[in-house]
Amino acid sequence: MLINILAVSPILVGGGAAVVSAIATFAVIHSIAVAKQQTLKHKLDRQTEEAKKEAEEILKTARIDASSEFMKRREEFDKECNQVRKELRDQEKRLSKREDANQRQTELFAEKEKEIAVSQNEIQERQKRLSARESALTDIIAEQKKVLLQITGMNVQEAKELLLQRLEDECEHDMNVVIRKKVEEANETAERKSREIISSAIQRFSAEQCCESTVSTVDIPNDDMKGRIIGREGRNIRAFEKATGVDVIVDDTPGVIVVSGFDPVRREVARLTMERLIQDGRIHPTHIEGLVEQTRKDVDQRMLQIGKETATELDVRGLSNKVLGKIGVLKFRSSYGQNALQHSIEVAYLSQVMADELGLDGSMARRAGFLHDIGKAIDHEHDGGHPAIGAEFLRKFNESPVVLNAVAGHHGDIAPDNPYTPLVAAADAISASRPGARRETLERYIKRLRSLEEIGNSFKGVSITYAIQAGREIRVIVNADEIDDNSAEKIARDIANKIENEMTYPGEIKVTLLREVRCVEFAK
Structure with missing residues (x-):
């Protein structure tokens, strides 16, 4: 038995150890479970707190968004209300204006009705007076017939012819009075309309104006160049003046010499030639003559180019090169200080504006105005006034009769046969006589x-x-x-x-x- 007890003791000891171990394990597991439970509880509490905070943030954000949406909707509603109010006010104003207009129209209609009634009464009174006068005239005529028959012994047919002759004389007198009155009214209307047309033309066109001179200056690099230009015993300057037809003035003025001449084309040729001579440095009679001829050709080509550019600017087509060359000459001609080409351009535009106002062909008026002073480019080559010279020159190039008459008659030398001639004459007078156009001393x-x-x-x-x-x-x-x-x-x-x-x-x-x-x- 003792042996059995000894034999069982290890088992009991082992089982107790196992139980103790199990209890210890359970205690550890329980403590771990409690710790996990507490940790989980803390985590749940933290998540709950975070959820509450997030919910509060969401609620706060929702409140803010709701408030913003409410304010936005409120602003849109107020804006729509203001727009509706504005539209209603505008409609009220329009209705008020319409009511005022209707009221004024009603008043005007009432006044017109009164005036019509007064006019009808006056007409009736006049008709009564006319009827009375007709009756009186009938009686007077009958009495005159009787008196005439008694005095002159005329028969009825002769008396009738006499009365008809008298009535015809009276009607002719009345007709002359009416004609004179109508002519005066037509003159007044024409004068007023012409003033309006001319004023409109002047207002619609403006151009720069500069005065032309009869001298040109040429800059020289130093005063030693003056001696070279004059040459030995003046042979260079004499050759230059003979080749160009101008006067060269070399005085004490530093840095310049003066080229003087009445012909602007010659003066331009002389100026360009002098500048080229100074740049070239070779100044002697033979070189001067050749350079003058070359410069003259260049100036002729430049004048042709000026004529083409001006004709293109004014849209005047079909002109030959000879005519365009003479147009370019006008660039170098002046009258009382007014440039002839600029004057022709002004007259062209003014003629077109007035023709358009009168319902005429503006392109024809512009062409006639542009060519009206072309005779000034060649009047020094022929005898006579520039209108006749210009018309004869253009006739060689088959220009239209309207333009020829306007060119020849813009100064009243011939009678106009078309409405464009007076227009060109008026435009010429406007351009020449406006303040500042022509120079006086x-x-x-x-x-x-x-x-x-x-x-x-x-x-x-x-x-x-x-x-x-x-x-x-x-x-x-x-x-x-x-x-x-x-x-x-x-x-x-x-x-x-x-x-x-x-x-x-x-x-x-x-x-x-x-x-x-x-x-x-x-x-x-």
């Missing part, structure tokens, strides 16, 4: 202004006279105590007549007379 200009003021001041009752608008207008101020309205009109007319009789001037001069009454009182 300072002495003549001041003398003309002084003469205008002296003429105005020479009349009794004139306080002072001013010449304004470059001498195109004088302003006369009279004493209101001495001059009444009727006398003022007479004085203005007398001043204009005196200016016409005693002075020579381009264009026209406007006389403006002012009569001013000033009443001055003092409040004390």
Whole structure:
């Protein structure tokens, strides 16, 4: 038994150890489970807290988004409401304007009805008076018939012929009165319309204007060049003047020499030749003659090119090279300081504008205006005025009769046979007589202004006279105590007549007379 107990003891010891080990294991596992449970609980608590915070953030964001969406929707709603209100206000304004317009139209209709009623009454009264007059005339005519038959012993047929003759004379008199009245009205209308057309043409076209001179200057590198230009005993300068036909002035002015001549083409040839001689350095008679000839050809080619470019600019087609060359010559011609080519361009544009206003062919008017002064390019080669010379020159190139008549008659030398000739003449006068177009010497200009003021001041009752608008207008101020309205009109007319009789001037001069009454009182 002891042996059995000894034998069982290890088993019990082993089982107890196992139990203890199991209990220890269980305790460890339990502690691990408790730790994991606590860790999981902490994790769950943390996740719960994070979930709560995230939920709060989501709620906060949702509230913000909802508030933003609400504000956005509120702004859109307010904007739509404002737009609707604005449209309603605009509709109210339009309706108010329509109501006002309808009210005015109603008032106008009422006034028109009253006027029509008054006119009808007047017409009825006139008809009654006319009927009464017709009856009276019938009675008078019957009495005159009886008297004539009694006095002259005429029969009815003879008396009828006499009365018809008398009526015819009376009708002819009345007809002459009506014709004269209509002619006066037509003249007034034509004058007003012509002023409008000319004003419109002037306003629609503007051009730069520069005065031409009869001398050209050539820059030289140093004063030693002057001696070389003059040459030994003046042979170089004499050869140059003989070849070019101009005068060369070499004086003490430093750095320049002057080329003078009345012909602008010769002067241009001389200027270019002199510049080429100075650049080349070879200055002797033989070289001068050859260079002058070459320069003359270059200038001719340049004038042809200028003519082509100008014709292209104005859209004037079908001109031969000879005509275009003469157009280019106008670039170097001037009249009273006004460049002839620029003047022709102005006249072309002004003629076209006025022709368009009148319903005429603007291209034909532009062509006639462009060619009207071509005679100035060749008038020094032939006898006669430039209108006739230009027309004869263009006739050789089969120019149209309308253009020929405009060229020959733009100064009134021949009678116009088409409406374009007066247009070209008017455009020529506008371009030539506008202020600043043509140059006067300072002495003549001041003398003309002084003469205008002296003429105005020479009349009794004139306080002072001013010449304004470059001498195109004088302003006369009279004493209101001495001059009444009727006398003022007479004085203005007398001043204009005196200016016409005693002075020579381009264009026209406007006389403006002012009569001013000033009443001055003092409040004390």
